[in-house]
Amino acid sequence: MRVLKKIVFTLTAMLLLLIVLPALTVWSCRRGLPPAGEKTERITTKVWNHRTQELMALPLGEYLAGVVAAEMPAQFHQEALRAQAIVARTYALARLRSGGGPGCDRHPDADVCTDSTHCQAWISQEQAYSQWPFFRQRVYWNKIWRAVTETGGQVITHQGRLIDAVFHSTCGGSTENSEDVWTNAVPYLRAVACPYCSHSPRLTETVRLKREDVAARLEVEPAVLRLQVLRSTPSGRIIDVDVGGKVMRGLEFRTSLGLRSSKVSWLEENGTFSFTTMGYGHAVGMCQYGADGMARLGHSAEEIIEHYFTGVSVQRVRWEE
Numbered sequence: 082m083r084v085l086k087k088i089v090f091t092l093t094a095m096l097l098l099l100i101v102l103p104a105l106t107v108w109s110c111r112r113g114l115p116p117a118g119e120k121t122e123r124i125t126t127k128v129w130n131h132r133t134q135e136l137m138a139l140p141l142g143e144y145l146a147g148v149v150a151a152e153m154p155a156q157f158h159q160e161a162l163r164a165q166a167i168v169a170r171t172y173a174l175a176r177l178r179s180g181g182g183p184g185c186d187r188h189p190d191a192d193v194c195t196d197s198t199h200c201q202a203w204i205s206q207e208q209a210y211s212q213w214p215f216f217r218q219r220v221y222w223n224k225i226w227r228a229v230t231e232t233g234g235q236v237i238t239h240q241g242r243l244i245d246a247v248f249h250s251t252c253g254g255s256t257e258n259s260e261d262v263w264t265n266a267v268p269y270l271r272a273v274a275c276p277y278c279s280h281s282p283r284l285t286e287t288v289r290l291k292r293e294d295v296a297a298r299l300e301v302e303p304a305v306l307r308l309q310v311l312r313s314t315p316s317g318r319i320i321d322v323d324v325g326g327k328v329m330r331g332l333e334f335r336t337s338l339g340l341r342s343s344k345v346s347w348l349e350e351n352g353t354f355s356f357t358t359m360g361y362g363h364a365v366g367m368c369q370y371g372a373d374g375m376a377r378l379g380h381s382a383e384e385i386i387e388h389y390f391t392g393v394s395v396q397r398v399r400w401e402e
């Protein structure tokens with residue numbers, strides 16, 4: 082009888098250890114964010130959440146952590162995460178309505194929205210945890226939180242004004258001048274060499290599309306479809322392309338065909354086009370995989386930012402609340 086009691090006791094203790102303790106740890110890990118260290122990070126940011134369709138009022142620090150978690154892999158080097166935090170803060174403060182910024186023009190009460198194609202992507206701590214392996218969750222969140230708090234108040238300026246801090250995943254060798262991708266020539270958005278993003282898993286991709294499909298997507302008749310590059314950047318990204326009597330910008334061409342980049346070459350065989358792209362994203366401003374590559378070579382967040390944004394400086398702002 083005593084032996085049986087002992088067995089029952091041991092089993093119960095093991096069950097407690099196996100089930101209850103991990104549950105308690107998860108519970109305690111998931112409770113709220115660590116307190117923000119900087120005054121700047123307590124500015125309230127009004128964020129339109131596309132997923133829940135509601136307006137959230139978040140302390141800036143909490144918003145920035147969610148942006149870094151959504152916009153950059155948490156495995157990246159700490160200095161790359163810091164650069165992303167500074168970029169995200171600059172972007173958010175430039176749009177802050179309470180600071181005289183324009184806000185998100187699609188949502189009248191919001192400073193920013195969580196649509197990555199419009200403002201900056203954002204995910205909650207809980208969503209971030211759900212995409213990470215269990216044993217990395219705490220480590221990753223702490224990395225991100227440190228990147229935000231340790232750069233607290235730091236922003237990127239050009240001639241004393243906050244810059245339009247744009248970024249992309251992978252440039253594939255060189256970034257581009259803003260006017261070659263969009264329309265305005267912005268003095269700090271210049272093409273720079275980037276030998277740092279060759280480790281990106283998004284470096285190249287080949288997409289095959291039937292001729293009729295290409296014609297439909299480009300809105301031209303299949304019979305007149307003929308792709309001819311009119312102008313390209315020194316690094317080989319399309320600026321203008323003739324698609325059969327119709328001239329398109331590289332960006333429009335790329336998005337219409339669903340390609341990752343406008344640095345693209347193609348081959349047509351038996352009525353099928355094979356498009357091979359280099360890089361991922363618009364290639365203006367900071368290359369994220371390049372930032373990680375620079376960080377791995379020992380460069381600081383500030384050096385990364387100064388490489389990708391020409392003639393800027395990283396400053397610490399004091400924000401009046």
Ligand SMILES: [Zn+2]
Pocket residue numbers: 185186187188193194195196199200
């Ligand atoms: Zn928006």
Ligand SMILES: [Zn+2]
Pocket residue numbers: 251252253254255275276277278368370371
């Ligand atoms: Zn790059």
